[in-house]
Amino acid sequence: MAFYIGIDIGGTNIKAGIVDELGNLLGTAQRPTGVGRPLTEIFRDISRTVDEALATSGLNRSDTSAAGAGCPGAVLPDRGLVVYNNNLGWHDVPLGPELSALLGLPVVVGNDANVAALGEAVAGCAKGASSAIIITLGTGVGCGVVLNGSIWTGWSSTASEFGHMVIVRDGRPCTCGRKGCLESYASATGLIALTREAMAAHPDSLMHRAEDVDGRTAFDAARAGDIVAQGVVDDYIDYLACGLANLINGLQPEVIGLGGGVAEQGEALFTPLREKVRRELYGGGGERSTRILPCTLGYQAGLIGAAMAAMQHLNKGDF
Amino acid sequence: MAFYIGIDIGGTNIKAGIVDELGNLLGTAQRPTGVGRPLTEIFRDISRTVDEALATSGLNRSDTSAAGAGCPGAVLPDRGLVVYNNNLGWHDVPLGPELSALLGLPVVVGNDANVAALGEAVAGCAKGASSAIIITLGTGVGCGVVLNGSIWTGWSSTASEFGHMVIVRDGRPCTCGRKGCLESYASATGLIALTREAMAAHPDSLMHRAEDVDGRTAFDAARAGDIVAQGVVDDYIDYLACGLANLINGLQPEVIGLGGGVAEQGEALFTPLREKVRRELYGGGGERSTRILPCTLGYQAGLIGAAMAAMQHLNKGDF
Numbered sequence: 096m097a098f099y100i101g102i103d104i105g106g107t108n109i110k111a112g113i114v115d116e117l118g119n120l121l122g123t124a125q126r127p128t129g130v131g132r133p134l135t136e137i138f139r140d141i142s143r144t145v146d147e148a149l150a151t152s153g154l155n156r157s158d159t160s161a162a163g164a165g166c167p168g169a170v171l172p173d174r175g176l177v178v179y180n181n182n183l184g185w186h187d188v189p190l191g192p193e194l195s196a197l198l199g200l201p202v203v204v205g206n207d208a209n210v211a212a213l214g215e216a217v218a219g220c221a222k223g224a225s226s227a228i229i230i231t232l233g234t235g236v237g238c239g240v241v242l243n244g245s246i247w248t249g250w251s252s253t254a255s256e257f258g259h260m261v262i263v264r265d266g267r268p269c270t271c272g273r274k275g276c277l278e279s280y281a282s283a284t285g286l287i288a289l290t291r292e293a294m295a296a297h298p299d300s301l302m303h304r305a306e307d308v309d310g311r312t313a314f315d316a317a318r319a320g321d322i323v324a325q326g327v328v329d330d331y332i333d334y335l336a337c338g339l340a341n342l343i344n345g346l347q348p349e350v351i352g353l354g355g356g357v358a359e360q361g362e363a364l365f366t367p368l369r370e371k372v373r374r375e376l377y378g379g380g381g382e383r384s385t386r387i388l389p390c391t392l393g394y395q396a397g398l399i400g401a402a403m404a405a406m407q408h409l410n411k412g413d414f
Numbered sequence: 415m416a417f418y419i420g421i422d423i424g425g426t427n428i429k430a431g432i433v434d435e436l437g438n439l440l441g442t443a444q445r446p447t448g449v450g451r452p453l454t455e456i457f458r459d460i461s462r463t464v465d466e467a468l469a470t471s472g473l474n475r476s477d478t479s480a481a482g483a484g485c486p487g488a489v490l491p492d493r494g495l496v497v498y499n500n501n502l503g504w505h506d507v508p509l510g511p512e513l514s515a516l517l518g519l520p521v522v523v524g525n526d527a528n529v530a531a532l533g534e535a536v537a538g539c540a541k542g543a544s545s546a547i548i549i550t551l552g553t554g555v556g557c558g559v560v561l562n563g564s565i566w567t568g569w570s571s572t573a574s575e576f577g578h579m580v581i582v583r584d585g586r587p588c589t590c591g592r593k594g595c596l597e598s599y600a601s602a603t604g605l606i607a608l609t610r611e612a613m614a615a616h617p618d619s620l621m622h623r624a625e626d627v628d629g630r631t632a633f634d635a636a637r638a639g640d641i642v643a644q645g646v647v648d649d650y651i652d653y654l655a656c657g658l659a660n661l662i663n664g665l666q667p668e669v670i671g672l673g674g675g676v677a678e679q680g681e682a683l684f685t686p687l688r689e690k691v692r693r694e695l696y697g698g699g700g701e702r703s704t705r706i707l708p709c710t711l712g713y714q715a716g717l718i719g720a721a722m723a724a725m726q727h728l729n730k731g732d733f
C-alpha cells in the first residue's frame with residue numbers, strides 16, 4: 096500500500112492529512128496559518144503539521160510517496176507556482192519547489208476547489224463516477240471539474256470558474272467585473288441579497304424574526320410556512336437550476352456534487368432543484384441522467400483530493 | 415500508413431472521404447440522401463459512395479482499417495445507435511452495426527457536430543491543440559467539444575450542447591423549450607431577429623435595401639456605414655462574446671473555432687469579438703489565452719473527424 100500527504104493551506108488554518116492509495120484518510124492535523132508571517136515560518140509550520148498528521152496515522156515521512164497541496168487562488172500546477180492568492184497575500188510563490196525541498200518528496204500544487212473536487216470524485220459523493228463537477232455554494236460559487244478521473248484545469252491552468260458563467264445578461268454586478276454571473280445569484284451571498292430584497296418588500300414576513308440574515312433565513316422561514324420566504328427559496332433554486340442545466344447540457348458529468356453552507360439545507364434544496372433542472376435539459380438529457388448529490392467529505396475533500404492529485408501525478412510520471 | 419473511411423450522413427447529401435492516419439483527405443464522393451426512402455436503399459447508397467471515394471483515392475476497402483459515420487441528432491456511440499434524427503426521420507436506427515456489416519469494417523458512429531469538431535482539432539483551425547471547442551453559427555448554434563484530443567460526449571453520450579446554455583434568463587424563447595439560450599442570440603437566426611427588430615424601428619436604415627434579410631444584412635449595411643446596422647452587429651457580438659467568455663471561464667480550451675455562415679464575416683466579426691471576450695474573462699484569463707479562430711475545413715471537417723474518431727476507437731481497442 097502506498098501513502099500520500101494531502102495539504103490544505105487556507106486563510107485561517109493549515110491542514111494536513113495522510114491518505115492511502117484508495118483515498119482513505121488515515122490521520123490529520125491542523126495549525127493556524129498566521130497570515131502575514133514570513134513565508135519561511137508558514138512553510139515550517141506546514142512541515143510540522145505534516146509531521147503531526149503522520150504521527151496520528153502511525154506513519155513516517157519515508158512511508159509516503161508524494162505530497163499534494165491545495166490553496167485558493169490562481170495556481171500553475173505545472174510549475175508548482177501560486178500566482179496569486181488574496182487570502183494569503185501571496186504573489187508568485189513557488190510553493191511546490193519550496194515544499195518539496197522541506198518534505199523531501201515530490202509535491203504537486205493545485206487550486207483548493209479543484210483538489211477538493213478530486214477528493215469528492217475519488218472518495219466522496221462522486222465515488223466511482225468517471226466525471227463530476229463539484230460546486231461549493233458559499234460566499235462565492237466555487238467549482239472544480241473532474242473529467243475521466245482527473246482534474247480539468249484547461250489551457251491556462253485556471254479553468255473551472257463556472258461560477259463566473261453569466262446566466263442573467265446585464266444582471267447583478269459580480270465581484271469578477273461581469274454582470275449576472277451564476278455566483279451573483281447562487282452563492283450564499285446571492286441568496287442573502289434575494290432574502291433582504293424580499294424582507295424590504297414584505298415587513299410582515301417571518302424572515303424579520305431572524306437575528307442575523309444569512310443563507311438559512313429564507314429556508315427557515317419557508318419551513319415555518321412563510322409564503323414570501325418560500326418565494327425566495329423558489330427563486331434561488333430557479334437560478335441555481337439554470338446554471339446546473341447549462342453545465343449538464345454542455346458537459347453531462349456523471350455527478351454534480353453540491354457543497355458549502357447552502358447545500359446543508361438537504362432535500363428542501365435538492366428535491367425541487369433536481370426537478371427544475373430536469374425540465375431544462377436539452378432533449379430530456381439523454382438516456383442517463385446526471386446525478387445531483389450533496390458533497391459528503393467536508394474539509395476532508397481537500398486533503399484527500401490533494402493527496403490523490405499527488406498519486407496521479409506520480410503514476411503518470413509527471414514529477 | 416493506415417487509412418480510414420469518414421462518412422457524413424446529412425438531410426441532403428451522403429458524403430464519404432478516405433483519410434490517412436495524419437488526417438489528410440485523399441478522396442471524396444457524394445450522393446443525394448433521398449430522405450424518406452427505405453433504410454436499406456440509403457445504406458446501399460452509403461456503401462456506393464464509400465466505393466466512389468475509394469476509387470478517387472486509388473485505394474480499396476481492404477486498404478482501410480475502420481470507418482466512422484457522423485449524422486445529426488442524438489447518437490449513442492457505444493452502441494452505434496442513432497436514437498433520434500429529425501432531418502432523416504430516424505428513430506433507434508442501429509447505424510453502426512448495419513454499416514459494419516455492409517462495409518466489412520468496424521464502424522464508429524457520432525454526432526455530426528462532434529465529429530466535425532474532432533476534424534478541426536486534428537487537421538483544421540485547432541490542429542496541434544490539445545483541447546478545442548468548435549461552434550457553428552448557423553440556423554442554430556452547434557457545438558463540439560474536444561478534450562485531451564478526444565470528443566467529449568459526457569455521461570449520456572449527448573453532451574456539448576452549449577448552444578443551449580442560458581445567458582439571458584427569461585430571454586428569447588429557444589427551440590429547445592428554455593428561454594434565453596445562447597442559440598437564440600448567437601445563431602444566424604438570432605442575428606436575423608436582431609436585424610429585423612432594428613429595421614422595424616429604423617425605416618431609414620440601409621438594411622432595408624437588402625432583397626432578403628439574412629445573416630449578412632446587418633454586416634453588409636454596417637460596412638456601408640449604417641450606424642443602426644453597426645449597432646446590430648455590436649449587439650450580436652456582445653451576445654456571442656458573453657457565451658464564449660462563459661465557456662473559457664469554465665473550460666479554457668486551447669482553441670475556440672467558429673464556423674457556419676456568420677463566421678464568414680471574418681475580421682469584422684473576429685476582431686471585436688476577441689476584444690469583448692478578453693474583457694470578460696475571469697482574472698484576465700490566466701497566462702495563456704484561448705485562441706478564437708475561424709474554422710478552416712468546411713464540410714471536410716465532418717469526413718476527417720469521422721475517420722479520425724474511427725482511428726482513435728481502433729487504437730484504444732474499443733471496437
